[in-house]
Amino acid sequence: MDKEKMNTKGMYREKLNATAKQRYLEKLCGINQIDPYELSAGEWSRDMNALPPCTYMDMVNYLVFGVSYYTKQQFKCYKSLESHEQFCCGWVQDLKIYTPGGCENTVVLAKVMHSQRLSQPPLTPWVILAPSGEVVSAHCTCMAGVAESCTHVGALLFKVEASVRLKEQATVTDEPAYWMLPGNVNKVHPEVGHKIDFTSAAAKRRSLNSAIDGESHSRPAFRTRTTKATTLTPTPTSEDMDKLYSDIHRTGTRAQ
Numbered sequence: 001m002d003k004e005k006m007n008t009k010g011m012y013r014e015k016l017n018a019t020a021k022q023r024y025l026e027k028l029c030g031i032n033q034i035d036p037y038e039l040s041a042g043e044w045s046r047d048m049n050a051l052p053p054c055t056y057m058d059m060v061n062y063l064v065f066g067v068s069y070y071t072k073q074q075f076k077c078y079k080s081l082e083s084h085e086q087f088c089c090g091w092v093q094d095l096k097i098y099t100p101g102g103c104e105n106t107v108v109l110a111k112v113m114h115s116q117r118l119s120q121p122p123l124t125p126w127v128i129l130a131p132s133g134e135v136v137s138a139h140c141t142c143m144a145g146v147a148e149s150c151t152h153v154g155a156l157l158f159k160v161e162a163s164v165r166l167k168e169q170a171t172v173t174d175e176p177a178y179w180m181l182p183g184n185v186n187k188v189h190p191e192v193g194h195k196i197d198f199t200s201a202a203a204k205r206r207s208l209n210s211a212i213d214g215e216s217h218s219r220p221a222f223r224t225r226t227t228k229a230t231t232l233t234p235t236p237t238s239e240d241m242d243k244l245y246s247d248i249h250r251t252g253t254r255a256q
Contacts, residue, residue, distance in 0.1 A: 066149065
């Protein structure tokens, strides 16, 4: 059914210009010429154990030191390293994994929601990972996706990296604690101000890292607003009040 829909809409790569299409086909060589956008739902796996051991350094090596096919220069996409905000806020969803038969590389695909336009269809970045966890190549359906290093690719890699770390950490049940990963956010509902969580993505990331490393399994405290420290004034005694009235009387001031 999914392939029939794809044929009806037309293959994604056919909508690319000649140069981008040539590069897209070259990237598919890493997974036996299989287009991730043409795979049916039943061909994908959601078994996190199938993820290659992609680490944060693999992400940096690709997003920062990787060489662009178009400019022949390093990506240096430091901004994409900040895309953990999209991951921590629950915008990265439906992580799927596929390893073609007779191929060592694995392709990982996900949906990334538009943070400001939730009504629009999600973007679908994918990355090809080597057995070592090295990022071989990537793509995204966003306007900058052809450049292979957009923030949506970065957000996907952050989810992969966190999932790999959880897979390697045993819990009391000897099962990876994937429940620690940020939940999916499909819709933002209106809420009164004092019930809105203003916890920053950076704080959520620190809490998640601590939980994965076994330091804590608690999420960051629910923060709604900054509270100011207040000093309590002690209740005046009868002697204090008598002194106050006496001082007022000595001023000689009378009510008009």
